[in-house]
Amino acid sequence: MLSKLRLLDFKVFTDQEFIIKPGSTAIVGPNGSGKTSILEAIEFALFRQVTRKEKKIPKVEDLIQHGKKRAIIELDFKAPINRRTYRVRRSIHPGETNADLFEEAEKEPFASGATKVDEEIRKLVGMDRHAFSALTYVRQGEIDRLSRMTPKTRRGDLYSMMGLGLYEKTSDRTQKEIREIKKQIDSIDQTRSRLDSIKNHLPSHKEIADALIAIEKLLKVSEQSKDLTIIQEVLQKVETSLFEVQNQLDSPEMTLELDELKRVSDTAKYLKTVLETIPDIAEAQLRPHIRTEAREIFTSIFGDRYSDLIIDDDYEVSLYDLRGNRVSLSAASGGEDVCVNFALRVAVNTALQKHSVIGPPPGLIILDEPGAGLDTQRRMWLPSAIAGLKSVEQVIVVTHMEEMRDSAERVISLTPQGKDRQPLVAEIE
Ligand SMILES: Nc1ncnc2c1ncn2[C@@H]1O[C@H](COP(=O)(O)OP(=O)(O)OP(=O)(O)O)[C@@H](O)[C@H]1O
Ligand SMILES: [Mg+2]
Secondary structure, three states, X not given: OEEEEEEEEEOOEEEXXXXXXXXXXXXXXXXXXXXHHHHHHHHHHHHOOOOOOOOOOOOHHHHEOOOOOOEEEEXXXXXOOOOOEEEEEEEEEOOEEEEEXXXXXXXXXXXXXXXXXXXXXXXXXXXXXXXXXXXXXXXOOOOOHHHHOOHHHHHHXXXXXXXXXXXXXXXXXXXXXXXXXXXXXXHHHHHHHHHHHHHHXXXXXXXXXXXXXXXXXXXXXXXXXXXXXXXXXXXXXXXXXXXHHHHHHHOOOXXXXXXXXXXXXXXXXXXXXXXXXXXXXXXXXXXXXXXXXXXXXXXXXXXXXXXXXXXXXXXXXXXXXXXXXXXXXXXXXXXXXXXXXXXXXXXXXXXXXXXXXXXXXXXXXXXXXXXXXXOHHHXXXXXXXXXXXXXXXXXXXXXXXXXXXXXXOEXXXXXXXXXXXXXXXXXXX
16 A cells, blocks of 8 residues: 655655565664654654654654754555555654645645645545554554553544544534534524513503503693603604514524524434444444454464454453463463454454445554564464465564564665664665
8 A cells, every 4th residue: 555655854764765565564674773763754644643652752853854954754655445546745844744645646736734634644545543553553562552451442442443433533523513503502592582581671562652642642732841752752762672672583593593503403413323323333243253353363373372262242352271261361471462462453454354334444554563572483473474464455564573584575674874874775575
């Protein structure tokens, strides 16, 4: 799904281009050579964020190469929804970022400005930044993230991985809309009751008319006509007010608009219920597939220790040893955690690929040091498991594992040179 990355003054990279092909790519190199930086550049290009494990998230300025004024990242990617190629270009300046999004071969961007580009990319890639960091990009030291969370957050993350977070967000927005409409209805209701009470305090048309007739008669006979004229004028003003109040009460805002607002509010409430139901239906459809896939992957790696992996309806994950004893995830070893997580992520990807009701998954998995903590036997398994990932078009693995070099289809190797440690990049097929 990614095809080319170009970095200018981005962290250690002064001017570097990477060609990224389908299949598996291993990125290798010593500590601090810029491996994770490449992944951060990809995340920033797509989602304008850089997430790190339990570390302070860097300020965007920190991504600009020391001593330089700005950084530029360009990423070419194929959108899963229409298989067309796009180029996103983001520049980072102290305190601000800019972005342009181009269709392949077009010179003029079709979207400009960070927020607009974020929105377009979310549509093209079919997921938001949260889903990307939950499903696609496994950060250094975070492969066991799914095991460490409570079932409730795990469920939330898996929802996000399945692209269902979007419905929740829309449902939240609808809720806000409903609240706004209620405010408007309330304010119209208030005005109406205020007008009603004014009307009740005013004399009726008949009372005013009678009084005016009486005054006219009096005027003909009375000597103190001046006072009577004043009363007559006041009564005429009261009559005008009474007409105005009645007109306002009869106005379209008080009747038609109120009806319309109530109708919109009912529709919005209905929409909200539907939006809340979609994720549950979609998830219920995917759940059995996720369970089967995760179980198959896990037992194929840990068949010598475990007989089963069960995911229950609340997303509590349990392992069963060879004697059939239940082992909770919290009791599992670090290496086992790694495999459960790998199995879950791949299972979600595979299930989405085969049975998604909401569009294809991104077809990309990025793993930063997934092998940390694995014993020799499992280390041998990981490269072949990655190489065998049929459901994922593109896998990018940052690794120090020698085994991975041999099993990946392509290797990008970084070798720091000289004082400024500018990496020499070699791409080996
Ligand atoms: N703004 C910057 N300008 C230049 N160099 C930077 C900047 N920010 C960080 N660096 C350097 O970039 C390197 C970070 O590299 P990165 O995290 O990509 O390494 P890595 O290859 O993933 O290493 P490891 O194997 O230890 O995870 C560090 O050496 C750091 O000092
Ligand atoms: Mg790193």
